[in-house]
Amino acid sequence: MKNHADFYVGFGEEAEWLGSVAYHGTPLELSIPLYPERRTVDFFSPGGVADYRTQVTHVLNGMSTAEECLIASPSDGWPWLRENSGRWWAYTCDETGRVFASARGGPWFVPLPCASIDGGASVAEGPPAALPVVRRAPALETDAETMVFLDIAELRDRRASDAPDSSPVPFPAMRYRVGRWMARYVEEVVGKQAPLEDLGYAGLGIFLRMLHPRDPSGHHRLPGHADTAYQEAVHSVQLLRHADAAARRGDREGAFDFCYRACATALVALAGRRSGARG
Incomplete structure (x- = not known):
């Protein structure tokens, strides 16, 4: 839980x-x-x-x-x-x-x-709690948290395929899976936890403010220790937020494209961090 x-x-x-x-x-x-x-x-x-x-x-x-x-x-x-x-x-x-x-x-x-x-x-006993709907969101498929894909390339290739032998991947399922991957990658690079698979547009914005907070002049600044890997990790979260924005607009193809790019960028950040550590 x-x-x-x-x-x-x-x-x-x-x-x-x-x-x-x-x-x-x-x-x-x-x-x-x-x-x-x-x-x-x-x-x-x-x-x-x-x-x-x-x-x-x-x-x-x-x-x-x-x-x-x-x-x-x-x-x-x-x-x-x-x-x-x-x-x-x-x-x-x-x-x-x-x-x-x-x-x-x-x-x-x-x-x-x-x-x-x-x-x-x-x-505890009794009927399920009647929980308020704070913001109406597209329903997530019941199996979204258990769907497993081979790799990010498969998600890219199947994102909106209409081929008879390749059924389209539901965006919420892909978004959940990519968020799970990215949460691990980004945490290793920036040293901060965030449940990217659960965070929506506003939540990702909060996390981005944690990664590059405002300075006294009101401008968002990366911390002094931020290297290229850190910057790539921040960019990956920004791309994931773009994916959510596209999904909210009903742009399914754009949502899948941003989602794929977000995970690919997070992988670049992780590779950069690990290669720097080895160096």
Whole structure:
């Protein structure tokens, strides 16, 4: 199970999305007071809705500062390719401030972080959580996460083929697979984690800002240690974002082309990093 997390106030379609974090969203991780921002308020025992909102902000800011985690807020936009939180953790609170969790679309339950690793998700009972659709996205095929292709060249050759002996590859499946590959390549080159297979257009933009943040004048600058391999890795993420933009426009051929180029560029970056290390 993926450990991303989305935070809400309320339930169902009317729930308000407050923000998200990649990788570090289990009840146990949220309960450990690792960051100064968490010293005064217990995330799972807020004094009301206002305190819960404050604690969500503290958790996200603390993670971003202390671990350089990828976080998103409503001002950034919904970071995921998927339209809801059904593949990872979701947290919300009711009108009294009582906190509830849902794991992978399962029932809402009151998490007990110290009781078990999953906070009680494995024994939670009830109907599946009604999760809000924050941003409508093209549906991912149910087998998108398990489709395996031989290599990136096969994806290129089959991307939009109409030949009788070569069925077209669904773009969401290709996009997921390429994101999985690229996440490993890019992390080795730039030293930062990002679930590229899950991040949508806005999420990729957040990651790019982590890779080349703004300087005091407001311009995006590559860090001083950025070599050619680092620049190629940044470019590969930019190309993946172009792929998502093309898919949103309905340009299937352009989406496949950018997706292929993104992965090929990430491979160039990885080769450059490894050859430099050997040198």
